[in-house]
Amino acid sequence: MRTIIFCLLCLATLFPAAVLGDEARVVVHPENTDEALLNPGMGWVCFHYSNRLWAYGSQVEPGDTLDWFPGASVIYFRLPWCYLEPEEGKYRWDLIDSYAQPWVTQGKKIALRVTACENRFRYATPEWVQKAGAKGIDYKFSTTGTTAQETLWEPDYKDPVFIEKLGNFLAAMAKRYNGNPDVAFIDIGTFGMWGEGHTGGTSKLSQEETDRVVKIHIDLHKKCFPDTLLCISDDVAGSSRQGNSFPSTDYAFSQGVTLRDDSILVQKAPKQWYHAGMAQKFWPTLPVIIEHEHYGLSRERKAWDPALLLESVEQYHCSYMSIHWWPDVFLKENREVVAKINRRLGYRLELREISFPKEVSIGQSFNIDTTWANVGVAPCYGGGFVAFTLKNRAGKIAWVSTDESFDVRTLPVAVPGAAQEVKHTSGCIAGIVTPIPTINDGVVKYLKESKDFPFGESVPTIRPGTYQLYISVGKRDGSPVIALPLNDSDGAKRYKIGKIVVKNR
Known part of the structure; x- marks a missing residue:
């Protein structure tokens, strides 16, 4: 032998x-x-739609998957519900698919948020939902420092008609994205301004009322997306509220929902962020996501600090970091800190x-x-x-x-x-x-x-x-x-x- x-x-x-x-x-x-490195469960997140169809993917050539941006692994679509279901039961998934497919083909991932309240639309929640009997309020809102002229509409986030119609939409969305290996995460963004839980300029819910509504929306998303990583904004606990443990985020954690900070570097230090302590509950078992303020606006306010961006990765034990601006401009002006972050981001x-x-x-x-x-x-x-x-x-x-x-x-x-x-x-x-x-x-x-x-x-x-x-x-x-x-x-x-x-x- x-x-x-x-x-x-x-x-x-x-x-x-x-x-x-x-x-x-x-x-x-x-x-x-x-x-x-491009690895599962981590990387830079490119905002293709940042509550607007033009920001910030409109200047990127079709099919460009940002291979030139070191570590860019996820394309992110944050859209008002009204764009995706303009008529009941009729969907515009092409608004996502057209830009998602090149990334998926390259082995990269997508992420999603659907919002129900925006300061740029009277009806971020489709008007047909209101006409079906959903209750809500009219309000005026301005972020430009001028008196608001337009009257906008915010749904009652626990109204039975609103919940029924939203549930139908999420069920249709889940047929495409629940358990889809091409999806990195989905935000629970159907409550509050921009999907971040803010009602201070609209219905002015108390924190106790907010906590009740947040639970409803977490449960609805968990029902529709049991096999997909979900995340929720830290602001549902209060955007500048100090502390590490709050009912809304504690409940999210108990349901396997992770945390994203919306957003850091809005203000100068020492108010550059508020919830690094909150992230300590999440990061040992769930990937934490950081969204920084629109880069140009942060820079204009002199709140932008590359050293603090790097420090946020350390303090939050962050796995995903946003590219919240034109990606070519952001990289050109922040290449050094991008390289440093890539050596620490995620694993x-x-x-x-x-x-x-x-x-x-x-x-x-x-x-x-x-x-x-x-x-x-x-x-x-x-x-x-x-x-x-x-x-x-x-x-x-x-x-x-x-x-x-x-x-x-x-x-x-x-x-x-x-x-x-x-x-x-x-x-x-x-x-x-x-x-x-x-x-x-x-x-x-x-x-x-x-x-x-x-x-x-x-x-x-x-x-x-x-x-x-x-x-x-x-x-x-x-x-x-x-x-x-x-x-x-x-x-x-x-x-x-x-x-x-x-x-x-």
Whole structure:
């Protein structure tokens, strides 16, 4: 019986950080890069519609998925209900699909908010809802410092007719987006001005009344979107209300709804934000989203501070950060802080060391030792498992071994420069040695009789030759999902570590 041997050799010219440990093992210290990574559950969020059809995607060329903006992973559509259902039961999903599809094709995500009250529309909630009997109030509202002239309409957010019609709309929306893997998150935005829970300039609900209404809208969205990440504005608890725990946001958390801050850097420090403390309940288990003020307006008020934008990522343990302006202008004027944020935003998994034997026998167990660190501000909420892949000379996959005992979700987060290294030993078996069954096997009998049987007594699961060793993080079946800050990617999130020679002993 022949035994096939894996000889794991270091590629000294391609892996200068690799050194020989003892005579039987190779140790590699991969160089981790500073590149922006596109990974699930994190990234920069481009406001295509920011309550307006023209802001801020109208200056972006059709089909442009912002690949030139480092870390841009989500296109965000925030629209009044009236645009999407202008007539009852007749929908304008094309307003979303036309711009979403290029992003989805590129493997990026979309996010949504549908609002029911806006200061730019008399009927952000469609007029046909009022005509159907939904109650509401007329009001005047201005953000320009001048006396408001136009009369606008705000629905009663708990009115039975309003809730019925909204529920029908959300049910139709859920047919497209609930459980849709292309959706990063959906805002619960059907209450208050801009979907942020403000009623101070409209119906002037007390906080107790607000809390009751918020619960209704959380429950309605959870009913329609049980399989999609939902988030709610921090302002439902009071936009400048100090504290860490409030009934509305506590209830949201209890329902698995995450938090977004709408918005930071509206005012100068020390009033740059109010609810970093509130985020501490959410971030250990749910990705936190930050929306900064419209960049141009923040800059005009002299509230914009790149250092504070970076600090907000740290304090909130933020996974998603907004691009709330023309994206090209924002990047041009903030490129340095964008790069810094990309090194901390969400999670960032570094492979610090990998050690493996130079030779392993087919079918026999051996260990690969790795050292990992999460240098981001948030956990890798979706988790992932380390896989080792062998590729042949043609670049084709010959063998995959996944370690399901180690979930990268467990890697801790820390302040900058203090990431905790976690060592792990993966038990692997490469190939299998087992006799070929011949009992009642007519095919084997035929091949032997025709002298066309190419094997010996055992199954040849790996052919002799030279193989490349790759590492990846992803699904239990070895499918890569998470991009790592490593060089020598195969384009599918597998990263070359060394070379393996498979030979006969």
